[in-house]
Amino acid sequence: xxxxxxxxQYQHVQEGEDFTTYCNSSTTLSNIQWYKQRPGGHPVFLIQxxxxxxxxxxxxLTFQFGEAKKNSSLHITATQTTDVGTYFxxxxxxxxxxxxxxxxxxxxxxxxx
Amino acid sequence: GAGxxxxxxYKVAKRGQDVALRCDPISGxxxxxxxxxxxxxxxxxxxxxxxxxxxxxSGLPSDRFFAExxxxxxxxxxxxxxxxxxxxxxxxxxxxxxxxxAYNEQFFGPGTRLxxx
Numbered sequence: 001x002x003x004x005x006x007x008x009q010y011q012h013v014q015e016g017e018d019f020t021t022y023c024n025s026s027t028t029l030s031n032i033q034w035y036k037q038r039p040g041g042h043p044v045f046l047i048q049x050x051x052x053x054x055x056x057x058x059x060x061l062t063f064q065f066g067e068a069k070k071n072s073s074l075h076i077t078a079t080q081t082t083d084v085g086t087y088f089x090x091x092x093x094x095x096x097x098x099x100x101x102x103x104x105x106x107x108x109x110x111x112x113x
Numbered sequence: 114g115a116g117x118x119x120x121x122x123y124k125v126a127k128r129g130q131d132v133a134l135r136c137d138p139i140s141g142x143x144x145x146x147x148x149x150x151x152x153x154x155x156x157x158x159x160x161x162x163x164x165x166x167x168x169x170x171s172g173l174p175s176d177r178f179f180a181e182x183x184x185x186x187x188x189x190x191x192x193x194x195x196x197x198x199x200x201x202x203x204x205x206x207x208x209x210x211x212x213x214x215a216y217n218e219q220f221f222g223p224g225t226r227l228x229x230x
Contacts, residue, residue, distance in 0.1 A: 006155075031216060042204060042221040043156065050216075088155050092216075099144050099208065100169055101219065103155030 004091050006104030014112045019076040021107035023089035030092055032065060032072045033101065038085040046074075046087075079111050115139070117222035119205050125228045126195045134190045134225045138207030145188050146219060147180055148204040156204055162188060195229045202226050 005024045013019050023032065031050045035043035047056055049065035049072060056063045062075045076083055086106040093100045118137040126132050138145050144163055148156035149172075158172040164185035173180070177196075182188040192199055206219040 033218070035221075042223050043206075043219075044221070045218040048216070048218070090155075099146055099161040099163075099219075100158050100172070101146075101156075102158070103148075105153075106155050 004089060004102045004104040006089055006107055008107055009105060010108050010110070012110045012112070013079050015081060016078050019079050019083070019109055021074050021087050021089075021109075023072045023074075023104055025070050025091055027094045028069045030069075032069075033090045034063060034072075034074055035088045035090060035103075036085050037088065037106070041085075043088060076109075079109070081111050081113055084109060084111050117205055117207055117220050119203075119222040119225050121225060122223060123226050123228075125230065127230055128197060129194050131191065131193045132195055132227065134192075134203050134205075134227070136188045136190070136205030136222060138186065138188070138205070139209075139220055140186075142207035142209050142220070143185075144208040144210070144217070145182055146206040146208075147188070147190050148206065149174075150202045150204055150224070152201075159190070159203075192227075195227075197229050200227055200229045 003026050007022050033048045034046040036046055037043045047063050052069050053067045054065040060077045064073045086108045088103050088106045090101040090103045120135045146161050147159040149159055150156045160180045161169040162182040165182050177193045179191045202224040204224045205222045208217040208219045210217045
């Protein structure tokens, strides 16, 4: 089945440093979604990328979708303690528009004040 | 407005007991999903409903797992004869569009943490 690989698994940064997490799929994705899960919380949708090479920004967060639509990245500039949490990418079933999403294992971000 | 709610938030079961987990999706949301999340892992898909129709149950790990959404709103995930490996957080999510969650934001509930002793 579909697999979405995410690296790194853990990232520890000092407040003010940048952070990047990478997501790779074995197959071409129709779209990719990113979610954030705070410690003890539930996943919260951040963004969806659909187009090849798409770049979207949300304040300090920059999301990219690769030209081949097989990889994606999330970059946070100048991290803050509020950025702490696990960031997941998720992609749909190959060739399907139904609901099933395959989540990566996530990157757990810790920010030291 | 109200988000997705789940009950109970925590459930402790003895091995072999049956459990029922409830999900109240956002009103009007057509699609409903169940996921299982083990510690340190991403959510793993279990099953998907579009209104009352269960369109995909390929993620259910065994025939001990059963889900229903009889009136197209509230959903129940039932686990029969629970085993220790069933211990996890069970997340419910809903999305608005009939086209399916693959192109739509999924709104997650707080989850039910199931511990099987």
